[in-house]
Structures are given as structure tokens and as C-alpha cells.
Amino acid sequence: MISDALGAFSQVFSPPLRKVLLKSVGLAVLLLIALGAALQWLLQFLLPLSHPYDYVAAILLGLLTLLLAFFAMAPVTSLMAAVFLDDVAEEVERTRFPADPVGKPLSIPRAALLSMKFFGVVLLVNLAAILLWFVIPVFNVAVFFFANAYLLSREFFEMAAMRFRTPEEARRLRQQNAVSVFISGIVIAAIVIVPVLNLITPVFATAFMVRRHKRYTRTSEILPPEPRART
Numbered sequence: 325m326i327s328d329a330l331g332a333f334s335q336v337f338s339p340p341l342r343k344v345l346l347k348s349v350g351l352a353v354l355l356l357i358a359l360g361a362a363l364q365w366l367l368q369f370l371l372p373l374s375h376p377y378d379y380v381a382a383i384l385l386g387l388l389t390l391l392l393a394f395f396a397m398a399p400v401t402s403l404m405a406a407v408f409l410d411d412v413a414e415e416v417e418r419t420r421f422p423a424d425p426v427g428k429p430l431s432i433p434r435a436a437l438l439s440m441k442f443f444g445v446v447l448l449v450n451l452a453a454i455l456l457w458f459v460i461p462v463f464n465v466a467v468f469f470f471a472n473a474y475l476l477s478r479e480f481f482e483m484a485a486m487r488f489r490t491p492e493e494a495r496r497l498r499q500q501n502a503v504s505v506f507i508s509g510i511v512i513a514a515i516v517i518v519p520v521l522n523l524i525t526p527v528f529a530t531a532f533m534v535r536r537h538k539r540y541t542r543t544s545e546i547l548p549p550e551p552r553a554r555t
Contacts, residue, residue, distance in 0.1 A: 325504070328539065329511050332531035335416065336524050341531070344411050348404060349523045355400050398472045398516050399447040401525045402479055406435035409483050412530040417487075421538055427487025435483070442479040449475065469513050476516070476525075477509025480533040488541075501540050508536050 336345055410429040417426045430438075449471045456464030478498060485494035498505050512529045516522045 328535040336527050397522045402446040403443040404526045406439035413534050416531050416534040473509035473513035476512045480529040484533040484537045
């Protein structure tokens with residue numbers, strides 16, 4: 325796992341993926357700026373303060389916006405998964421596994437649907453983490469970290485696997501390696517919590533999970549689904 329993580333991290337900055345990384349970072353920054361502006365407007369609308377508190381209020385609103393933008397990085401990463409997945413995955417498959425066939429790109433509707441589904445879940449989880457900040461500050465950090473580790477690892481692994489498998493096969497392969505995939509998600513979540521560095525998360529997570537999928541493919545046999553009990 326460590327070698328896969330280090331290999332993915334180094335490949336993120338390689339010339340073939342540099343253009344994809346710049347596009348990913350640019351899009352993430354634009355989304356965060358738009359989100360920050362919307363939050364500033366909403367907070368000013370909900371918490372109107374007049375002189376002489378305007379200056380203090382502006383500082384507090386700015387700090388709160390930064391805090392919310394920090395928690396927003398995971399949903400933004402989830403939303404961007406479909407945009408750059410195939411470009412990154414194909415480059416990793418072609419260069420790191422030249423003896424294997426390159427995967428089939430996901431259809432745009434399927435990729436968009438999966439990203440939106442995971443985006444909704446990740447957004448709700450991170451909103452819950454923000455609310456917990458005002459109740460149990462330490463606990464909310466744990467919720468943020470481990471929930472995103474699970475959700476992002478699940479999303480990126482299954483999307484990487486579906487370049488070669490049906491959605492059902494991708495899900496079963498993940499479930500058979502659930503602990504290892506989750507630990508891989510902890511690596512992704514560790515990137516997400518580091519300001520500035522977290523901008524590389526979509527590209528890194530894809531490159532990392534492509535490697536993990538290849539490793540599981542060579543060491544695991546996909547088991548058939550368990551038969552349903554007759555009633």
C-alpha cells in the first residue's frame with residue numbers, strides 16, 4: 325500500500341498528468357471560491373451586524389468561511405471524480421501496467437450519476453461534521469476524517485474498477501477487500517485534511533485506487549453474490 329501511495333503521489337506531478345492536475349486544481353479553486361462567496365452572502369444575510377461591529381463581524385465571517393471551505397474540500401473532490409477519472413486512470417494503466425489491457429471509459433451519464441450520488445452523501449456527512457463542531461469539537465474531526473476515508477475510498481475504488489467490471493463486480497471486489505480499501509481511504513483522507521495539498525486529491529485518489537484495483541485483481545477472486553434465503 326505504501327508503494328502504491330508513493331507511486332501515485334509521484335505520478336501526480338509527472339509531465340503526462342501535469343495538465344490534468346492543473347485543470348483539476350483550477351476547477352477546485354473556482355468551486356471553492358464560488359462556494360466561499362455564496363457562504364459569505366448567506367452568513368451576512370443570516371447574521372446582519374451594524375457598526376461598530378462590522379469590522380469584527382467581517383473577520384469572524386472570513387474565518388468561518390475558511391472553516392466551511394475546509395470541510396467542503398471532500399464534497400468537491402467527490403464531485404470532480406467523474407471529470408478527470410478516465411484521463412488519469414488511462415495514463416496510470418498505460419504506463420504502470422503496460423502488459424494489461426487499458427480499461428473502458430465510463431459513460432458520461434453513469435460517471436456523472438455516480439459522482440452526484442456520492443457527492444450528496446459526502447456533503448451530508450460533512451455538514452453533520454460541521455454541526456458537531458459546535459457540540460463535540462474533537463469528535464467531529466474524527467467523524468470528518470473516518471467518514472471521508474470510507475466514502476472517498478469507496479467512490480474512487482469502484483469507479484476505477486468499473487473500467488474493467490460491472491458495477492456489481494466492482495462492489496463485490498471492494499467488499500471482499502473492505503478493510504484494505506478503507507485503510508487506503510485513510511491515506512486519501514490524510515491528503516484531504518492538508519490545506520493546499522488537498523487540491524491534488526482527485527488526481528491522487530484516482531491514480532492510487534487504479535493501483536489498488538490492479539493489486540486486488542491479481543490476488544483476489546471475485547466471489548458470486550450470496551444466494552437469497554427462501555422465505
